[in-house]
Amino acid sequence: MNFNFLSPVSDSVLAHNELLSLQALGRKIKIHSSQNGIPDLDDVNIAIIGVLENRNDINYIGQDFQLDEIRKSFYSLYPGSWNVTVADLGDINKGESVEDTYFALRESVSILVKKGVIPVILGGSQDITYANYRAYDGLIPMVNIVNVDAKFNLGDSTKPIKNNSFVGKIILDQPYNLFNYATIGYQTYFNSQEEIDLMDSLYFESYRLGQVSKDISIVEPVLRDANIVSIDLTSVKSSELSLNQKYSPNGLDGKEICAISRYAGISNKVTSFGIYEYVPSKDDTITSMLVAQMIWYFVEGVNFRVKDDDFSDDRNYQKFITLVESEELVFYKSNKTGRWWIEIPFLSEVNNKLKRHTLLPCMHQDYLDACNNKVPDRWFKAFQKNCV
Structure with a gap:
């Protein structure tokens, strides 16, 4: 298996992991380490991949970031009564160019999905979703994407791709594989009326924050129909997050974002799941713990998948x-x-x-x-x- 793009989980995270209880998740999952290399994926159901790419963030000023705090938080949680096996495959580092990073992710996702492994992508800027989408070019004819976001991210697709315009690229770039695009938790004042009208004219789906907060179950059918789920952490309200992560006083709360993650996991169709726009900060334990719990709920959902859409037998x-x-x-x-x-x-x-x-x-x-x-x-x- 060619996973040359992946660098191992850092020694400091592995050292932290050794101090955890033997019942903790970090002691039960397979981890890519410099000592042991990439784990065998034969019985793995879910694989975590970090993507340390944020150069297409419209606010990028040269800063790097890492995902160690998320890993420490996730490893410290206890698993549910699960039958699924999780692996942490480490990180895709920044390539020479952003296109190189995209290529590395596209190849990795394509290999994993073909093997029946669900990648959980932890990323910098959300334009990485475009590379995730392109991994499906040779896999299935039409793709459904659900974006949990305060904005539609349609942007100006004539300009180079950025984290606020990647959806425009997905819609307009060949090959045209997008069937449905749905946004969950959008906030009207962050989107121009032209974008809202365009979403309607393309018959794409959008669920306003108020609708979702009133009844979270309304988003279950659209997640049941998704192949790719992409979550922008700026859709979460600032009171739930660390200092550098704060974006808007309004947004989804911790319970809602975890419920959405679980719905994505339960969906028989979802074959890749991404969490983006993570920004570490000095007081980072809150955001990293929230992301860890989102991954936990996604895994929990996958564990409880039920094949219930076989309508060939009328007893079902x-x-x-x-x-x-x-x-x-x-x-x-x-x-x-x-x-x-x-x-x-x-x-x-x-x-x-x-x-x-x-x-x-x-x-x-x-x-x-x-x-x-x-x-x-x-x-x-x-x-x-x-x-x-």
Whole structure:
């Protein structure tokens, strides 16, 4: 396996790890060390990779950073009653150019996903999501991305990629593999009206912070449908974070960001998960512990994955049909988990992008709305995208 790009976990973290209880996570996971090299990945389910790249941050002034505090915090936690195996593969250092770093991550993610290992990427600037997305070019035909962020990051895609414009690049750069892009926790005053209108015109999904805080469960279906989940730590409110990490007085709280991480883990489709915009500071224990707990909840979610979307055997599900206006909507409910899906009809006369996306995750509430003659928003957007 060619993981030449990865440097081992630092000796100071390993020394700290030796002082931990034998029951702690750090004593139970496989770790890439300078002494033992890269661990064998045959029985590994989740692999942590640090990416020490932040040169495309719009506020970059030459500062370096490291992820040691996150590792110390994560290693010190205790695992749940898990059947999953976690490895820490160390860090991808800055390449000669940012493109070199992107290449290293793309190759690493591609190798891991092909092996059935879920990479958890810990990063500097969030433009690294672009490299994560490009790793899927040869893996699956269409990709769904969920971005947990206060901003849409569409930016000006005619200019070089930055951490506030990488989504524009993902949408416009060939090959065009993006099917759905959804933002969770956006805050209207951080986004221009043009960007909000563009999200609507492309039939992408967006969930305002207020909606998410009112009922966190509304984001579960969109995370169930995601391949890539990318979290920007600036989406978390400043009172939850360390000094250098503070961004906005409003944002997701610690419980909400951990719930979102767990939903991402439970999703059978999510094959890579990234946490970005980490900025160490002198009083850093709060942010590093929050990130550690987010990883913990993601692992916990992966451990509780249930294959409940096999609709070939009618003993596995219940089927509900309802009429909305003149449209027949077909819903499925899993007998194993109680999760809901809605069918998107094929349009035989158009080029169908949705060959593998005929069933769209939804909520019980969508079925209740349909019974009251209201078209579910997710269904409408997917249907429209399929017509384009």
